[in-house]
Amino acid sequence: MTTPDRPGFALPLLLLAGFRTLVDDLHAELARQGHPDLRPAHGFVLQAVGPAGTTASDLGHRLGVSKQAAGKTVDRLVALGYLERVDDPADARRKLVRVTAKGRDGLHRSAAVFDQLRGRWAATLGVDRVTAIEDDLRRMVPADVFRLDVPGWFGG
Amino acid sequence: MTTPDRPGFALPLLLLAGFRTLVDDLHAELARQGHPDLRPAHGFVLQAVGPAGTTASDLGHRLGVSKQAAGKTVDRLVALGYLERVDDPADARRKLVRVTAKGRDGLHRSAAVFDQLRGRWAATLGVDRVTAIEDDLRRMVPADVFRLDVPGWFGG
């Protein structure tokens, strides 16, 4: 894709490109390490489920999507072996969603690969530049930006 | 969403968050300026069509998606009034895709809003920090990263 003519286009494009390269590298490495089915969105979900487990409704609430969407995503991750559903003995309506051992493995490997990629950026740019980017971005993004409830983002 | 425990998670998350805030702000403003149906992906498409126009196949090639996907996206943008199809008099197989006046208006307004948003970042961080982020990112991203042909990105 050619560089846009207008200056303002560069910043969002570069931020997206930076994110994309990191995530593409992550998933290329994860596929190599035995997780070829893990998709970018799955990391968010596994992270949101957490070590204690949750329900589909609560997961939807955390991710800012409907409980139905969260339920379907859980279905896919259960089919892939990253999550499991267990009945809640205290409430017959609820089904606890929990991360499996395979899910924890994927999460740990993701963290390790991201650490390694950040190290690669630091080796090229210098650690101070990387932390400066992080600090600057932290100042510019609102705290609740990770809610995926904006229509048109990941499907709308 | 809570801040992740592992340090390596922060960088990709912040890059995505920065991109998301810019694009969310852009589309909120575009909706206010008479383009409520313009979605994030549409900007890429309008940009890729260009002032000279193209065909659906070439558009798919430029965007790194199949010609069928490009054709369906063109269908939607034609329905919204941002693109038009005209028969190519020189080749009866081809149908030229061109940006309409409405499409050009959306593109111009997008550029203006992005310029304005970059100015807001510069007002907070300083112009030199913004350009430093852009320069650093340019060093870290490969040139062909905007090809959307990675499965799992925008649907897969």
Place this chain on the structure above:
DNA sequence: CATGTTCGACAACCTCGTTTACTATTCCGT
């Protein structure tokens, strides 16, 4: 105990992508 709320499930539909298949047209080599 009746009422209202919450949870999970199901169905229908949208967007955006894929692969496979097919038609029409153009191009090119014999």
Place this chain on the structure above:
DNA sequence: ACGGAATAGTAAACGAGGTTGTCGAACATG
């Protein structure tokens, strides 16, 4: 001049991921 190969557009079936709306079962509370 003509028949095969490449190209353009289209269509169907599918998958991922999202949306509403509905529903029954289970809980909570008056």
